[in-house]
Amino acid sequence: MRAFRLPRLRKRLWLTIGALAAAELIAIILLVPLHPLLAAAAGASGTLAAGFVIDRRIGRPLVATERGAGIIATTNPGHRLEVRGRHWLGRLPETVEQLGGAVARSRRELEEAAAAWTTRIEARKARLETILREIREGVLVCGPDGRINLYNRTARELLSAEPALGLGRNINEVLNEGPLRHTLRLLEPREGGTDAPADAELVCATASGERLLRCRVARLATDDPDTAGFVMTLQDVSRQTRSALRREQRLREAVEALRNPLTSLNTASETLRLAQEAGLTEDATRFSGMISEETHRLTEGFKALSTETMSVVTDNWRLEDVHLGSLVDGIKQTGDSAALPRIQCRADVWVSAEPYLLSQVVEALLARLVTELDVSAVALSGREEGSLVYLEMNWSGDVIAPDQLDEWLDAGLEDVGGTVTLREVLQRHDTTAWSQPDLSRTGRALLRLPLPGAPEKVRTTEIVPARPEFYDFAVEDSEPVRPLGAEAEASLASLDYVVFDCETTGLAPSQGDEIVSIGAVRIHRGRVMHGETFELLANPGRPIPALATSIHGISDEDIADAPPVEEVVRRFHAYAGDAVLVGFNIAFDMRFLRLKQRRCGVRFDNPTLDALLLSILLHDHTGEHTMESVADRLGVGVGGRHTALGDSLTTAEIFTRLIELLPGESITTLSEAIAAQERMVEFRRQQRAF
Amino acid sequence: MYKNILLVDHESNLATALQFLLGHAGFNVTLAGTYAEAEAAVETMRPDLALIDANLPDRSGYDLCQALLARPGLQHLPVLMLTTRSLEVEREKALSLGATDFVVKPFDPAGMLVRVQELLREAA
Numbered sequence: 001m002r003a004f005r006l007p008r009l010r011k012r013l014w015l016t017i018g019a020l021a022a023a024e025l026i027a028i029i030l031l032v033p034l035h036p037l038l039a040a041a042a043g044a045s046g047t048l049a050a051g052f053v054i055d056r057r058i059g060r061p062l063v064a065t066e067r068g069a070g071i072i073a074t075t076n077p078g079h080r081l082e083v084r085g086r087h088w089l090g091r092l093p094e095t096v097e098q099l100g101g102a103v104a105r106s107r108r109e110l111e112e113a114a115a116a117w118t119t120r121i122e123a124r125k126a127r128l129e130t131i132l133r134e135i136r137e138g139v140l141v142c143g144p145d146g147r148i149n150l151y152n153r154t155a156r157e158l159l160s161a162e163p164a165l166g167l168g169r170n171i172n173e174v175l176n177e178g179p180l181r182h183t184l185r186l187l188e189p190r191e192g193g194t195d196a197p198a199d200a201e202l203v204c205a206t207a208s209g210e211r212l213l214r215c216r217v218a219r220l221a222t223d224d225p226d227t228a229g230f231v232m233t234l235q236d237v238s239r240q241t242r243s244a245l246r247r248e249q250r251l252r253e254a255v256e257a258l259r260n261p262l263t264s265l266n267t268a269s270e271t272l273r274l275a276q277e278a279g280l281t282e283d284a285t286r287f288s289g290m291i292s293e294e295t296h297r298l299t300e301g302f303k304a305l306s307t308e309t310m311s312v313v314t315d316n317w318r319l320e321d322v323h324l325g326s327l328v329d330g331i332k333q334t335g336d337s338a339a340l341p342r343i344q345c346r347a348d349v350w351v352s353a354e355p356y357l358l359s360q361v362v363e364a365l366l367a368r369l370v371t372e373l374d375v376s377a378v379a380l381s382g383r384e385e386g387s388l389v390y391l392e393m394n395w396s397g398d399v400i401a402p403d404q405l406d407e408w409l410d411a412g413l414e415d416v417g418g419t420v421t422l423r424e425v426l427q428r429h430d431t432t433a434w435s436q437p438d439l440s441r442t443g444r445a446l447l448r449l450p451l452p453g454a455p456e457k458v459r460t461t462e463i464v465p466a467r468p469e470f471y472d473f474a475v476e477d478s479e480p481v482r483p484l485g486a487e488a489e490a491s492l493a494s495l496d497y498v499v500f501d502c503e504t505t506g507l508a509p510s511q512g513d514e515i516v517s518i519g520a521v522r523i524h525r526g527r528v529m530h531g532e533t534f535e536l537l538a539n540p541g542r543p544i545p546a547l548a549t550s551i552h553g554i555s556d557e558d559i560a561d562a563p564p565v566e567e568v569v570r571r572f573h574a575y576a577g578d579a580v581l582v583g584f585n586i587a588f589d590m591r592f593l594r595l596k597q598r599r600c601g602v603r604f605d606n607p608t609l610d611a612l613l614l615s616i617l618l619h620d621h622t623g624e625h626t627m628e629s630v631a632d633r634l635g636v637g638v639g640g641r642h643t644a645l646g647d648s649l650t651t652a653e654i655f656t657r658l659i660e661l662l663p664g665e666s667i668t669t670l671s672e673a674i675a676a677q678e679r680m681v682e683f684r685r686q687q688r689a690f
Numbered sequence: 691m692y693k694n695i696l697l698v699d700h701e702s703n704l705a706t707a708l709q710f711l712l713g714h715a716g717f718n719v720t721l722a723g724t725y726a727e728a729e730a731a732v733e734t735m736r737p738d739l740a741l742i743d744a745n746l747p748d749r750s751g752y753d754l755c756q757a758l759l760a761r762p763g764l765q766h767l768p769v770l771m772l773t774t775r776s777l778e779v780e781r782e783k784a785l786s787l788g789a790t791d792f793v794v795k796p797f798d799p800a801g802m803l804v805r806v807q808e809l810l811r812e813a814a
Contacts, residue, residue, distance in 0.1 A: 266796055286706075
């Protein structure tokens with residue numbers, strides 16, 4: 001028969017209690033008859049000593065184990081329990097850690113199982129993303145309340161001057177509100193069964209007024225209120241509108257400039273007649289000279305008007321910035337390969353052209369080279385010369401005779417029903433084409449076609465990451481954001497946050513220390529939006545002390561051309577909007593911002609949450625709460641420490657993990673989190689007082 | 691008695707030809723090319739009618755119109771504004787600012803002469 005054995009923890013507990021009971025018994029027997037008070041004191045001391053031992057060996061290790069188990073269960077299965085010193089918990093901490101390992105393994109298996117599905121979903125998502133990325137127009141998808149759920153690269157580029165652009169932000173913060181509101185009303189379902197139009201067009205300015213956009217808006221037809229809303233395409237018409245206005249002005253001036261010489265001419269003619277009738281020869285000569293002079297002025301005025309009239313014809317064409325190499329690639333892919341020569345293309349240049357018609361012209365000329373000159377291969381290149389880009393076709397063989405080329409150019413383009421000739425397309429690009437021998441290589445010929453260049457074109461690939469995260473389909477599936485009025489009672493996971501950090505010249509803003517950099521990132525429905533960051537250097541208007549530079553690496557040289565602090569604070573205010581502000585020891589950063597707000601004409605009255613205080617609240621078993629130690633505890637990698645954006649990103653990752661742990665403390669809403677944070681502030685204040 | 695006409699226009703050929711035309715019809719014409727010259731001219735002559743170009747090089751012709759009408763004894767001066775702008779609102783503007791009539795360039799010189807004579811008759 002197996003002997004009954006108590007587990008070690010219970011054995012130690014009973015031994016402690018037994019020792020305490022024995023000591024109290026002895027004290028009562030020996031001391032009560034002699035000195036009752038001494039006996040009572042000895043009893044109490046014994047109880048306290050036993051309690052102390054139990055707390056050190058059981059209580060504290062148990063709390064650390066409980067906190068650690070929470071972290072393992074929710075965010076970091078690899079977390080090592082912070083149980084320090086000797087304890088009586090036996091193998092409990094190791095068992096919990098082993099449990100964490102098992103949880104991690106289960107999670108891995110689950111992730112592997114999900115991976116197969118994710119791959120398929122990702123492939124579809126990638127296809128959609130590619131379509132969105134390649135759409136030339138900007139695309140924005142908004143919820144019924146106007147909050148932005150999705151936008152593509154072109155939209156981001158078009159709205160690059162709008163700091164409020166971001167997932168979850170309201171479209172009214174990005175575009176001028178009036179025209180859009182009016183258009184959406186037009187699209188609302190109507191009473192009485194009359195169908196509302198499927199879509200509508202409007203022209204409106206961006207909130208900053210930097211661009212004028214032509215937008216097409218369509219309501220998303222869905223019965224599900226969560227996926228209802230509207231989709232917009234955006235097209236920049238600032239340049240066209242500005243040039244149309246300038247053109248109108250020039251035309252008006254040109255017409256008005258004709259009126260004075262015409263009036264003088266009329267009057268001088270009349271006076272000449274009168275002078276001749278009166279026999280005033282001298283006056284007649286004078287007025288005759290006047291007539292010649294005014295006729296000359298009129299001729300000059302007519303020329304100016306004529307030029308303006310021509311520009312009206314060409315400007316009305318929808319010329320766009322077109323990448324010549326891409327245009328030729330398009331011809332190679334979509335053209336009739338049997339009718340085209342082999343094409344070798346080197347044309348990494350941009351032209352201002354009507355893309356479809358120009359591609360038709362190039363394709364038609366290439367086809368003619370095959371059919372009429374028996375050319376089998378053409379080297380096609382684009383070369384910038386001043387404001388023009390020369391598209392050159394180069395082949396082995398004869399030049400095209402001028403008459404023959406004229407015939408080609410006067411033929412209609414088949415794809416536009418033959419109504420437009422190649423020459424007309426070229427004329428409307430203010431150009432023509434000619435053929436000449438290639439002087440650098442004997443036996444080869446060229447066809448040269450100059451086109452207006454697009455020198456201001458910025459290659460979008462240079463400014464946008466290859467696979468940005470700003471169109472994340474997952475956010476569409478999340479719960480809709482509650483109205484701002486209900487913000488206090490909204491669940492923490494559903495709120496929008498802006499996590500930010502300031503680098504400064506020192507620690508005392510009231511004594512003149514200033515901000516030198518602000519970095520920030522948005523959190524939208526629990527996701528850190530790496531594609532929607534804010535990072536600006538600020539000129540503090542005073543030297544940066546060497547000590548500060550040694551911490552954040554920002555020197556006087558770096559900020560020499562940076563905007564002033566006030567401008568940077570204003571732009572950050574626009575970026576932050578009405579989101580909850582989050583920081584690591586946020587009081588420090590808020591103090592800098594709030595001291596600036598009056599001079600900047602803004603107000604930072606957003607609710608704030610502090611990742612540092614929340615960490616202390618959740619993990620009171622340890623005193624380690626530096627950014628590095630908190631990040632390590634929660635399994636967050638630390639990057640770019642002591643840069644405003646680097647610290648913001650680390651804090652954002654920490655914060656998303658902290659809000660996952662808060663429900664364990666019965667904190668699920670913003671008001672509960674703020675109240676808990678205030679309790680922590682009070683507690684820390686009292687601690688400091690002692 | 692000859693009627694005095696103040697002609698204010700910086701288009702020198704037009705001004706010279708109009709001066710000849712109006713002089714030939716029996717008017718005494720004083721020429722001014724700018725607002726300042728016109729102001730100086732009325733110090734030494736009292737116009738019975740003013741022809742003013744709306745776009746003077748130094749100030750607006752409408753300013754001159756109002757300044758002349760504000761002078762003692764000139765409150766009822768007939769003012770004919772000449773302009774290169776053909777918008778309908780320009781006529782409204784001219785009449786609102788005190789001009790008696792408004793002519794868009796280019797105009798028929800004979801018709802202009804008839805209009806001047808009419809305005810002087812109405813003013814009398």
